[in-house]
Amino acid sequence: MTTAVFSAFTYPSLTLLEAVQAMARNVGIPVPDRVIGDTDRTMVEALDYANRLGEELARRVDWGGLVMTATFSGTGADAAFSLPTDFARLVQGVTAQYGGSPVRPLTRAEWGSLTAVQGSPRYFLLEAKSLRFWPYPALGEAVSVTYLSRSWGTQGEEFLADSDSTVFPSELLVMGLIARWRRQKGMDYADFEAEYEAALAQYADFDDRSRIA
Secondary structure, three states, X not given: OEEEOOOOOOOOOOOHHHHHHHHHHHHOOOOOOXXXXXXXXXXXXHHHHHHHHHHHHHHHOOOHHHEEEEEXXXXXXXXXXEOOOOEEEEOOOOOEEEXXXXXEEOOHHHHOOOOOOEOOOOEEEEEOOEEEEEOEOOOXXXXXXXXXXXXXXXXXXXXXXXOOOEOOOHHHXXXXXXXXXXXXXXXXXXXXXXXXXXXXXHHHHHHOOOOOO
């Protein structure tokens, strides 16, 4: 079972179409009436930039809107549990809990020294997109794991409709689109990129989950 952990901070929200229209007005290109499904090269490029920015912003900051909790039920056997398909990475700090107590991560070398036994989980091993616990939980015993989702948009990991929005501030999408467009077209972009980076750092601080990389 997977549940969302909502951020207390509410961000201003623009749709994909509104963000691209704002970019268009800034860089001096015709303001579109649609993005998705438009085969014009300009809008194809704008959509590509928007999707790349979505991935970048989800990767660089642990936005509260991306925080999810998955609950795993023990099978009574030493088994690996598959993480949800939208798993990107574990949150920082206490990421797994059993019975209200933290379950700590181990390295592969540390894990290799343990003998499988059933009991109250105290450690976990993350390998690719699966988790194992030691001791492994009894049948029906629940372990919760908090992680960051890759689903930064209304419909997942990419924009699929002009009405889609994002879990991060749409102002960042607009600023990022302008900076990226200007850079790709050989226009002056340094000031716009600096403003984008400054806004990103500030919003990450507001969210209190900053992880700028």
